[in-house]
Amino acid sequence: MILTVTLNTALDITYRVPSLRPHASHRVTDVTERPGGKGLNVARVLAALGHEVTVTGFAGGATGRVVQERLTRTAGVVDALVPVAGATRRTVAVVDARTGDTTQLNEPGPVIAPAEWSAFQEVYEGLVVDADAVALCGSLPPGVPVGAYAGLVRTARAAGTPVLLDASGEPLRRGIAARPDIVKPNADELAELTGSHEPLRAAQDARRRGAQSVVASFGAEGLVAATPEGRWRAVPPARIHGNPTGAGDSASAGLLSGLVERLPWPERLARAVALSAATVLAPVAGEFDRAGYEELVGRVTVTGEVTAA
Amino acid sequence: MILTVTLNTALDITYRVPSLRPHASHRVTDVTERPGGKGLNVARVLAALGHEVTVTGFAGGATGRVVQERLTRTAGVVDALVPVAGATRRTVAVVDARTGDTTQLNEPGPVIAPAEWSAFQEVYEGLVVDADAVALCGSLPPGVPVGAYAGLVRTARAAGTPVLLDASGEPLRRGIAARPDIVKPNADELAELTGSHEPLRAAQDARRRGAQSVVASFGAEGLVAATPEGRWRAVPPARIHGNPTGAGDSASAGLLSGLVERLPWPERLARAVALSAATVLAPVAGEFDRAGYEELVGRVTVTGEVTAA
Numbered sequence: 011m012i013l014t015v016t017l018n019t020a021l022d023i024t025y026r027v028p029s030l031r032p033h034a035s036h037r038v039t040d041v042t043e044r045p046g047g048k049g050l051n052v053a054r055v056l057a058a059l060g061h062e063v064t065v066t067g068f069a070g071g072a073t074g075r076v077v078q079e080r081l082t083r084t085a086g087v088v089d090a091l092v093p094v095a096g097a098t099r100r101t102v103a104v105v106d107a108r109t110g111d112t113t114q115l116n117e118p119g120p121v122i123a124p125a126e127w128s129a130f131q132e133v134y135e136g137l138v139v140d141a142d143a144v145a146l147c148g149s150l151p152p153g154v155p156v157g158a159y160a161g162l163v164r165t166a167r168a169a170g171t172p173v174l175l176d177a178s179g180e181p182l183r184r185g186i187a188a189r190p191d192i193v194k195p196n197a198d199e200l201a202e203l204t205g206s207h208e209p210l211r212a213a214q215d216a217r218r219r220g221a222q223s224v225v226a227s228f229g230a231e232g233l234v235a236a237t238p239e240g241r242w243r244a245v246p247p248a249r250i251h252g253n254p255t256g257a258g259d260s261a262s263a264g265l266l267s268g269l270v271e272r273l274p275w276p277e278r279l280a281r282a283v284a285l286s287a288a289t290v291l292a293p294v295a296g297e298f299d300r301a302g303y304e305e306l307v308g309r310v311t312v313t314g315e316v317t318a319a
Numbered sequence: 320m321i322l323t324v325t326l327n328t329a330l331d332i333t334y335r336v337p338s339l340r341p342h343a344s345h346r347v348t349d350v351t352e353r354p355g356g357k358g359l360n361v362a363r364v365l366a367a368l369g370h371e372v373t374v375t376g377f378a379g380g381a382t383g384r385v386v387q388e389r390l391t392r393t394a395g396v397v398d399a400l401v402p403v404a405g406a407t408r409r410t411v412a413v414v415d416a417r418t419g420d421t422t423q424l425n426e427p428g429p430v431i432a433p434a435e436w437s438a439f440q441e442v443y444e445g446l447v448v449d450a451d452a453v454a455l456c457g458s459l460p461p462g463v464p465v466g467a468y469a470g471l472v473r474t475a476r477a478a479g480t481p482v483l484l485d486a487s488g489e490p491l492r493r494g495i496a497a498r499p500d501i502v503k504p505n506a507d508e509l510a511e512l513t514g515s516h517e518p519l520r521a522a523q524d525a526r527r528r529g530a531q532s533v534v535a536s537f538g539a540e541g542l543v544a545a546t547p548e549g550r551w552r553a554v555p556p557a558r559i560h561g562n563p564t565g566a567g568d569s570a571s572a573g574l575l576s577g578l579v580e581r582l583p584w585p586e587r588l589a590r591a592v593a594l595s596a597a598t599v600l601a602p603v604a605g606e607f608d609r610a611g612y613e614e615l616v617g618r619v620t621v622t623g624e625v626t627a628a
Contacts, residue, residue, distance in 0.1 A: 025411075025424055032339050032415070035423040072385045102334075102411060104424065106341070114344040115334055115413065 011088075012056055012266055013141040013171075015134065015162065016049030016067035018119050018151045019091065021077055021100045022296075029108045039107070044296070045077040046101060048147035048176060051256045051296050055263035055285060057086030058298070061270070064088040064141070066133055068151065070120055071097025090137060092130045096120020099151075103255075122153035131161070138166050142270045144173045145262055146190075150181050159185030166190075172269055175221075176262050178202070186220045192269070193221040194262050200226045209234040210241060225265060225282070227258050232283050235314075237275055242314030244279035246287045247306065256296035260285040280310040320397075321365055321575055322450035322480075324443065324471065325358030325376035327428050327460045328400065330386055331605075332411045339415045339422055348416070353605065354386040355410055357456035357485060360565045360605050364572035364594060366395030367607070370579070373397040373450070375442055377460065379429055380406025399446060401439045405429020408460075412564075431462035440470070447475050451579045453482045454571055455499075459490050468494030475499075481578055484530075485571050487511070495529045501578070502530040503571050509535045518543040519550060534574055534591070536567050541592050544623075546584055551623030553588035555596045556615065565605035569594040589619040 026040040053063040069078055069091040077098055081089045099119035103112050122130075138144055144166045146159050155161075159181050166173035172191040175182065178199040186193055186203070193216060195203060203219070206212040213224040213236035223237035232245040261282040268278030288303035289296070335349035362372040378386055378400040386407055390398045408428035412421050431439075447453055453475045455468050464470075468490050475482035476498065484491065484499040487508040495502055495512070502525060504512060512528070515521040522533040522545035532546035541554040573594040577587025597612035598605070 033420040038426045076381045111342040117347045
């Protein structure tokens with residue numbers, strides 16, 4: 011079982027409008043809703059790849075009930091979200107049908123009470139011992155201490171469970187110091203963490219801060235990995251056009267999937283890049299195109315050097 | 320008991336953002352939620368005036384549950400909404416904190432199945448015989464026949480219950496022909512119905528189409544009434560600045576309240592104008608400022624002529 015943690019779960023709502031004009035009234039022509047938050051996206055991709063996944067984090071209120079009802083209907087995903095008094099946040103993506111552009115409105119999410127944070131930690135400790143790997147993903151809701159990920163990384167390591175961290179800002183900075191197995195920043199997060207815009211140098215610097223392996227995503231240019239076994243760059247075969255929402259989460263799912271299957275790093279990276287590209291290809295944001303994935307995975311170019319033993 | 324009907328109920332969500340920019344991502348700084356739809360707004364104002372109110376219409380899905388939970392907590396309001404399979408629509412008002420302007424996103428609402436429409440009519444027939452007055456308010460959801468209000472007006476009249484109709488377009492046109500006691504169009508709806516922009520002439524024309532009394536709202540300029548007892552114009556004492564959301568619904572509540580208390584028309588109109596202005600004054604959209612109402616109600620100017628007996 012792979013465990014994914016989403017402390018700031020969401021109900022992701024997409025509205026299609028003919029044309030978005032500020033200060034006007036709009037009839038929404040199409041509404042879609044799905045459970046959101048990075049860890050839930052990772053879980054869905056892992057489940058589609060055939061892994062058993064358990065999701066934890068927080069859920070509350072009417073929106074939390076909708077998130078949990080939807081998760082229960084997702085094959086391969088077990089819901090272990092912890093109840094909170096506040097309501098799970100909504101995110102609203104307003105898609106302008108004329109231009110295809112998206113305007114995003116993100117609710118702040120509920121404030122997590124100290125007792126709720128304690129209850130979550132207890133649930134997490136119970137789950138992490140049975141997990142083959144853990145993913146800690148996304149922003150922290152108000153009320154959760156900024157060192158939360160550092161604590162959760164230490165708990166996973168104490169249980170002997172490999173842990174991937176996908177966060178940003180101070181929670182990432184503190185989480186790295188607790189020595190996670192993999193951190194997966196994007197270009198901006200890596201530059202903010204290290205002050206360097208040179209990919210390999212920045213990835214090496216992030217390793218020195220505590221991460222065993224750093225896999226940084228550079229959008230259409232693929233991934234850069236700095237690991238104890240070597241350094242690689244993995245690039246998709248062609249520039250993919252589409253909606254990049256969730257592409258980073260699909261890359262995390264590819265890395266975790268390759269980790270629990272004990273694949274060598276170049277194969278893990280090829281899987282991560284192909285899943286990421288197949289997510290950009292898919293018509294629905296956050297889904298991946300399976301045929302596209304099967305076709306792309308053999309065509310990812312991985313170049314690099316293995317560390318001398 | 321006063322009965323209000325809202326066939327297209329909603330969960331009204333208000334988002335405050337620092338500044339709305341299309342194609343950007345926004346952190347919502349403040350979220351408020353309330354049951355919406357014109358008949359529910361009328362019910363809330365009537366309850367605040369001390370009347371017993373029953374609300375009916377449709378509710379479904381997670382948003383419908385939230386609407387019903389909130390109504391249950393509103394003193395003086397009894398929930399008789401009829402369950403439907405589809406989810407009650409949301410409306411999202413995005414308030415730009417910099418300019419104060421509002422951008423509105425309205426979901427279409429669930430399609431009402433024929434069996435659900437029949438179930439509603441049965442509930443309505445049971446409620447209308449015990450009601451002192453009925454208000455039929457707002458748009459029709461998909462699946463409800465365009466002649467719906469005409470049928471509901473006839474049912475009320477057969478039960479001897481006075482009925483106010485606040486609708487627009489073809490449902491208003493057909494509803495008027497069924498001879499409601501009061502229709503309450505705004506300036507645009509009245510002009511669309513009659514083709515005339517001259518208030519009193521248009522109101523008289525609407526009476527000829529079947530309405531016993533016509534009370535048309537002209538925003539800050541107040542109300543124009545054409546009734547069997549006479550014709551009046553009611554004007555607030557000063558131009559009121561604020562948010563006009565719900566002002567028309569407060570006017571409907573004032574008219575119904577005055578009807579069941581058997582007030583003479585000039586007093587009903589003064590109450591309707593004062594409630595409407597007190598709603599514009601209130602900081603929260605759709606609420607009314609009680610002190611403002613008490614102060615304004617004696618200062619509304621009502622001029623007109625009584626029909627010779």
